[in-house]
Structures are given as C-alpha cells and as structure tokens.
Amino acid sequence: MEYVIRTEDIRKTYVSKGKGLFRREKREVEALRGIDLTVKKGEIFGLLGPNGAGKTTFIKILTTLLLPTSGKARVNGYDVMKEERKVRASIGCMLMGERGLYWKLTGRENLDYFGALYYVPKKVRKQRIEYLIDLLDLGDFIDRTVETYSSGQKMIVSFAKALINDAPTLFLDEPTIAMDVHAARKLREVVKDLNRQGKTIIYTTHLMHEADELCDRIAIIDKGEIKAIGSPAELKASIKQEGIVMIEGIVPPDAVEALRSLPYVEDVVVEEKSGKDHLRVITENSRVALPKMIDLLMKKGATLEYISPEEPTLEDVFVKLTGRALSEDTREVNDAEPDKPS
Ligand SMILES: Nc1ncnc2c1ncn2[C@@H]1O[C@H](COP(=O)(O)OP(=O)(O)O)[C@@H](O)[C@H]1O
Ligand SMILES: [Mg+2]
Numbered sequence: 001m002e003y004v005i006r007t008e009d010i011r012k013t014y015v016s017k018g019k020g021l022f023r024r025e026k027r028e029v030e031a032l033r034g035i036d037l038t039v040k041k042g043e044i045f046g047l048l049g050p051n052g053a054g055k056t057t058f059i060k061i062l063t064t065l066l067l068p069t070s071g072k073a074r075v076n077g078y079d080v081m082k083e084e085r086k087v088r089a090s091i092g093c094m095l096m097g098e099r100g101l102y103w104k105l106t107g108r109e110n111l112d113y114f115g116a117l118y119y120v121p122k123k124v125r126k127q128r129i130e131y132l133i134d135l136l137d138l139g140d141f142i143d144r145t146v147e148t149y150s151s152g153q154k155m156i157v158s159f160a161k162a163l164i165n166d167a168p169t170l171f172l173d174e175p176t177i178a179m180d181v182h183a184a185r186k187l188r189e190v191v192k193d194l195n196r197q198g199k200t201i202i203y204t205t206h207l208m209h210e211a212d213e214l215c216d217r218i219a220i221i222d223k224g225e226i227k228a229i230g231s232p233a234e235l236k237a238s239i240k241q242e243g244i245v246m247i248e249g250i251v252p253p254d255a256v257e258a259l260r261s262l263p264y265v266e267d268v269v270v271e272e273k274s275g276k277d278h279l280r281v282i283t284e285n286s287r288v289a290l291p292k293m294i295d296l297l298m299k300k301g302a303t304l305e306y307i308s309p310e311e312p313t314l315e316d317v318f319v320k321l322t323g324r325a326l327s328e329d330t331r332e333v334n335d336a337e338p339d340k341p342s
Contacts, residue, residue, distance in 0.1 A: 002040065002041040003038045003039065003040060003041070003074075004039050004040065004041050004043075004075065004076060004168075004169055004200045005037070005038060005039035005045075005062065005073070005074070005075055005169075005202065006037075006038050006039075006073070006074045007035055007036060007037055007038075007062075007071065007072065007073040007074075008036055008071055008072040008073070009034045009035070009036060009070065009071040009072070010032055010034070010035040010036075010058065010061060010068050010070075010071035010072070010073055011030070011032050011033060011034055011035075011068060011069045011070045011071050012030075012031045012032040012054075012057050012058075012061065012066070012068050012069050012224075013028055013029065013030050013031070013069045014028070014029045014031055015027070015028050016029070029332045030224055031054045031057040031224050032054045032057055032058060032061075032068070032224045033223070033224040033225050034071070034225070035054075035058060035071070035221075035224075035225075035226060036226070037219055037226065037229065039200060039202060040200075041200055042195070042198060042200055043200055043201070043216045043217060044191065044192075044195050044200075044201045044203060044214050044215050044216050045200075045201070045202050045203070045215060045216065045217055045218075045219070046203050046204070046205065046210075046211040046214065046215035046217070046218040046219070047059075047202070047203070047204040047205075047218075047219050047221050048204075048205060048206070048208065048211040048218050048219070048220050048221065048314060048318070048326070049204075049206060049220060049221035049222050049318075049326070050206050050222065050324070050325075050326050050327065050328050050329065050330050051206060051328075051329045051330060051331055052223075052329060052330035052331030052332065053206075053221045053222050053223065053224070053330060054221060054223070054224040055173065055174070055204040055206075055221060056095065056096070056173055056174075056204070057224075058221075059093070059095060059171050059173045059202070059204060060095065061073060061080060062075055062080060062171065062202070063075075063080075063087070063088070063091060063093045063095065063171050064080050064084045064087050064088055065095070067081065068081075075087045075090065075091060075169065076090040076091070076168070076169055078090065088118075089118065089119070089165075089167075090167055090168065090169060091167050091169045091170070091171060092161075092162040092163055092164070092165055092166075092167040092169070092170045092171070093162055093170070093171040093172075093173075094158050094159050094161065094162035094170075094171070094172045094173060094175050095171070095173045096173070100158050100161065101146045101154060101157060101158060101161070102146065103145065103146045103147040104145060104146075104147065105145065105146060106142065106143050106144060106145050106146070107138060107141060107142040107143070107144070107146060107149070107153075107157045107160075108129060108133075108142045108143055110146060110157065110161060111125075111129045111132065111142075111157070111160055111161060111164055112125055112129065114161050114164055115128065115129070115164040115165065118164060118165035118167075119165075120164060120165050120166075125164070128163075128164060128166065129164070132160040132163055132164070133160075135190065136156055136159065136160055136186075136190065137186075138156065138157065138160060141153050142157070151178035151179075152178060152179045152180055152183050154178075155175065155176070155177070155178050155179050155183075156179070156183060156187070158175075159172070159175055159187060159190075163194075167199075168198070168199055168200065169199065169200045169201075169202070170191075170194065170199055170200070170201045170202070171202045172191070172201065172202070172203045172204070173204045174204055174205055174206070175187055175191075175203070176188070176205070176207075176210065184210075188210065188213060188214055191203065191214060192214065203215065206326055206327070207326075208313055208314035208315045208318070208326060211232065211314055212232045212313070212314050215231075215232060216231060217229060217230060217231050218230065218231070218232060218235060218314070220235070220314075220317065220318055220321060222318070222321070222322045222324075222330070223330060227318075227321040227322065228317065228321060232314060235314060235317045236311070236312045236313065236314065236316075236317060238317065239282070239312045239316055239317055239320050240312060242266065242282060242283060242284055242285070242286075242312070242320075243282075243283045243284075243285060243286025243287070243289070243309065244280060244281065244282055244283070244286070244309065244310040244311070244312050244313075244316055245280075245281045245283060245286050245289070245290060245293070245307065245308070245309055245310065246278070246279070246280055246281075246306075246307070246308050246309075246310045247277075247278075247279040247281065247293075247297070247304060247306070247307050248276055248277070248278050248279075248304075248305050248306040248307075249276065249277060249302055249303045249304040249305040249306070250276065250277060250302060250303040251270070251277040251279060251297060251300075251302040251303075251304075252300060252301055252302065254300060255296070255297055255300035255301065255302045256268055256270055256277075256279065258296055258300055259279070259281065259293060259296060259297065262289065262292055262293060262296060263289075263292075264283050264284045264285055264288050264289035264292070265281060265282075265283055265284075265289055265293065266282045266283060266284060266320060267281075267282045267319050267320065267323060268280070268281050268282075269315075269319055269325050276305070280310070280315075280316070280319075281293065282316055282319060282320055286309060290307075294307070
C-alpha cells in the first residue's frame with residue numbers, strides 16, 4: 001500500500017500572550033491532541049469538523065508552514081520537519097484562501113509568481129496558466145489586480161495557484177468558503193476530475209454535504225482529536241440502527257430539554273427556520289422512542305406539524321460523537337494573527 005500521508009501523534013499547542021490588562025498572562029491552546037492518520041495514494045481524503053477543530057493547524061503542519069509541538073509526519077515520503085523543500089515541491093496547497101494572494105498584482109501575475117516560486121520553468125508556466133484560465137473560467141478577470149476581485153474570484157484564483165505546479169498531492173483548506181453555490185459546485189467538479197487524473201486530495205470542510213459528496217474517506221475531527229475515520233457510507237452506517245426522527249412545529253425550550261432526557265433519545269439538534277422549530281432527534285431505537293416523544297412533546301405544549309424518519313447524515317454522526325452541531329464555533333482564540341501569504 002502506498003501512503004501519501006502518514007502522521008504519528010501530531011500535537012500542536014499555541015502559546016499566545018493575553019490582551020490589555022492580561023498581557024502578561026500566557027494562554028495555551030491545544031489545537032491538536034495527537035493526530036494519527038494515513039492517506040492513501042489516489043484518495044480524496046476529507047477532514048470534517050467545526051470551526052476551531054484544528055483543521056487548518058493540521059494542514060499547515062503537513063504543508064510545512066507550521067512546526068508541530070511534537071509528533072511525526074511524512075508527505076509523499078518526505079519528513080515535514082527535515083525535508084521541507086522536498087515536501088513543498090511535491091504538493092499544491094490552498095490555505096486561508098484569498099489572503100494567500102498579492103492584492104496589488106493581477107491574477108495572472110500571482111500565478112506566474114507562485115509558479116516561479118515552485119520552480120516551474122517559464123515556458124511551462126505560461127502554458128499552465130492558459131490551461132488554468134480555461135479550466136476555471138478565469139478569463140474575465142485574470143488580468144485585473146486582485147484587489148478588484150470579489151471574494152469568490154479571489155478564492156478561485158487561489159485554487160488555480162494550488163494547481164500551478166501540477167503537483168500529485170493537493171491540500172485544500174475549506175476551498176469553497178466565500179464562493180457562491182454555483183462556483184462551489186464547479187470547484188468540487190474540478191476536484192473530482194483532478195482526482196480521476198490520479199491526484200491525491202486532502203480536503204477540509206465544516207460542511208457535511210461537501211464531505212459526503214466528494215470524499216472517499218473522512219476523518220471527523222473535533223477539538224484537536226479524530227473521533228472517527230471511514231467512508232461516508234461506513235460512518236453513516238455506524239449509526240444506522242439508531243434511527244433519526246425529524247420533527248417540525250413549535251416546540252418550547254423546556255420541551256426540548258425534557259426530550260433530551262427521555263430514555264432512548266441520544267441527542268436533539270434544534271434549528272429555527274422561518275419561525276418554526278426543526279428538531280433532529282437521534283434515538284437509540286426510533287420505534288420505541290417515537291410514541292414516547294410525541295406524548296411528552298404534547299404534554300409540554302408543543303405544536304407538532306410534521307414528523308418523519310430520516311436517513312442518518314454525517315452531521316448526525318458528528319452530533320452522536322460530540323454532542324454538538326458542526327456549525328458550532330469551537331475556537332478558543334478568535335484573534336489569531338493574520339497569516340502571511342504562503
Ligand atoms: N495563531 C494562533 N494562536 C493561538 N491559537 C490559535 C492560533 N491559530 C489557531 N488557534 C486556535 O487553535 C484551535 C484550532 O484552530 P484551527 O486550526 O484554525 O481550526 P479550524 O481550521 O478547524 O477552524 C482554535 O481553538 C483556534 O482558536
Ligand atoms: Mg480553518
């Protein structure tokens with residue numbers, strides 16, 4: 001078996017100074033708490049987890065932009081700590097999206113500059129840029145300075161930048177953030193095509209539908225730890241027998257609390273959509289739980305409009321493993337230093 005990535009007990013603790021009055025206090029954030037994983041050649045491997053899970057930290061370590069506090073990692077056979085240049089020459093990466101471009105240069109100049117940085121010969125660079133303009137429909141704006149771009153345009157040029165050196169391994173860190181639905185769909189199609197051409201792709205996201213659609217295997221990551229690894233189907237099958245029930249209506253908060261403590265109910269995620277409560281209930285056994293749930297909700301004054309059993313999603317797997325929703329922000333430090341272009 002050929003592994004493109006192999007990590008052993010990767011840990012990262014950020015130490016930052018406090019602000020204002022607390023300046024002298026040191027704050028420690030354990031962003032990664034021992035990550036072991038392998039990515040096989042030819043996979044689209046997803047890292048799925050909420051904001052603050054440690055996805056970007058992990059990708060930065062694998063792409064040699066950040067040193068781990070401890071642990072080992074190899075990318076394409078090279079040690080990320082000792083063979084930085086070899087690692088870099090073997091990968092393409094899109095990190096922190098739009099912030100990785102020079103705003104005073106045009107898109108084309110950015111691609112040319114980063115191509116040179118990756119030792120792509122001038123002639124090859126030219127051809128490669130034309131190919132990418134065509135592949136990603138960059139023609140309309142590639143010769144304008146990046147500062148005039150929309151967020152979505154900056155993102156797609158950052159994506160092109162990741163492809164400039166035609167590397168066999170691609171790291172894409174939440175590449176569809178700030179893209180509209182259409183552009184995001186197009187990017188995912190290109191990712192699938194690149195994968196069919198043989199590239200290995202590491203893709204981070206907090207959107208379960210992206211991970212589900214794209215990835216051969218997914219690691220569910222939360223608070224710096226991997227909670228589960230498997231194909232989307234395997235992960236969903238792991239909670240299959242448990243039964244998900246969707247309830248729509250008006251449900252008072254104390255009714256939701258009561259529901260949570262009912263036997264056979266494992267978790268409840270509540271979302272408000274156009275004035276209605278949408279409850280997604282993970283049960284141990286929906287046949288047994290459902291009558292009790294309805295009974296309890298009626299007693300607690302809920303108005304129920306719609307109840308239906310649902311297929312489990314990756315979000316349900318995440319909720320089951322962590323007790324929280326993927327959309328939750330779990331960052332401990334929100335004022336991280338702005339990153340320099342990579
Ligand atoms: N430069 C930094 N200094 C201190 N804490 C940081 C820094 N960068 C990230 N963190 C913290 O580390 C944790 C993981 O962050 P990150 O890797 O960005 O997660 P994700 O990409 O999954 O949102 C969060 O709690 C975040 O606040
Ligand atoms: Mg991130």
